[in-house]
Amino acid sequence: DSGVTQTPKHLITATGQRVTLRCSPRSGDLSVYWYQQSLDQGLQFLIQYYNGEERAKGNILERFSAQQFPDLHSELNLSSLELGDSALYFCASSVVGSTDGYTFGSGTRLTVV
Amino acid sequence: GESVGLHLPTLSVQEGDNSIINCAYSNSASDYFIWYKQESGKGPQFIIDIRSNMDKRQGQRVTVLLNKTVKHLSLQIAATQPGDSAVYFCAEGGNTGKLIFGQGTTLQVKP
Numbered sequence: 193d194s195g196v197t198q199t200p201k202h203l204i205t206a207t208g209q210r211v212t213l214r215c216s217p218r219s220g221d222l223s224v225y226w227y228q229q230s231l232d233q234g235l236q237f238l239i240q241y242y243n244g245e246e247r248a249k250g251n252i253l254e255r256f257s258a259q260q261f262p263d264l265h266s267e268l269n270l271s272s273l274e275l276g277d278s279a280l281y282f283c284a285s286s287v288v289g290s291t292d293g294y295t296f297g298s299g300t301r302l303t304v305v
Numbered sequence: 306g307e308s309v310g311l312h313l314p315t316l317s318v319q320e321g322d323n324s325i326i327n328c329a330y331s332n333s334a335s336d337y338f339i340w341y342k343q344e345s346g347k348g349p350q351f352i353i354d355i356r357s358n359m360d361k362r363q364g365q366r367v368t369v370l371l372n373k374t375v376k377h378l379s380l381q382i383a384a385t386q387p388g389d390s391a392v393y394f395c396a397e398g399g400n401t402g403k404l405i406f407g408q409g410t411t412l413q414v415k416p
Contacts, residue, residue: 194350282348286402
């Protein structure tokens with residue numbers, strides 16, 4: 193157990209729908225990062241939050257959004273889902289805003305049908 | 306653009322042999338590199354890291370080598386075991402908080 197908790201583990205939904213993925217960081221970690229892992233793209237950075245504030249953005253689609261709450265858990269919202277959004281979505285956390293001490297959760301597998 | 310790549314998509318080794326997994330990166334300004342192991346159904350797991358002011362770092366059964374001249378990174382696993390079978394990723398990190406991952410090498414260990 194890495195200490196980073198992601199729910200749900202699996203999600204199957206239809207095209208056009210909206211889903212919310214949840215991440216609880218490791219105790220004491222202030223930064224949360226979201227990554228998408230698809231078969232043809234590898235692991236791609238989506239977005240980073242640090243202590244509630246957005247800090248960095250990667251190749252995140254406009255249909256996707258995220259936030260980090262006062263208790264430091266984070267949610268990734270995916271809307272108007274397309275078949276191509278099917279992927280593994282990973283959350284990671286670290287104490288500070290750098291990549292030192294990065295710890296990944298076990299991911300949410302999203303299947304869009 | 307940014308890229309961190311691995312040379313071989315699949316590496317097959319005999320149990321007990323040493324494994325070497327390679328990675329090439331393109332950003333010469335990168336100063337921090339990490340190797341991750343990903344088993345099926347799990348998230349990436351930290352193996353070892355190295356900063357750009359070093360050229361070698363050793364852990365338990367693993368060694369990372371960094372050659373900044375040719376922008377090359379390698380992971381050596383000694384006495385490879387069946388439990389080492391996984392996908393291995395190199396990643397480039399730093400103060401930005403963003404990790405740039407390579408495509409991954411699948412290590413298959415034959416008994």
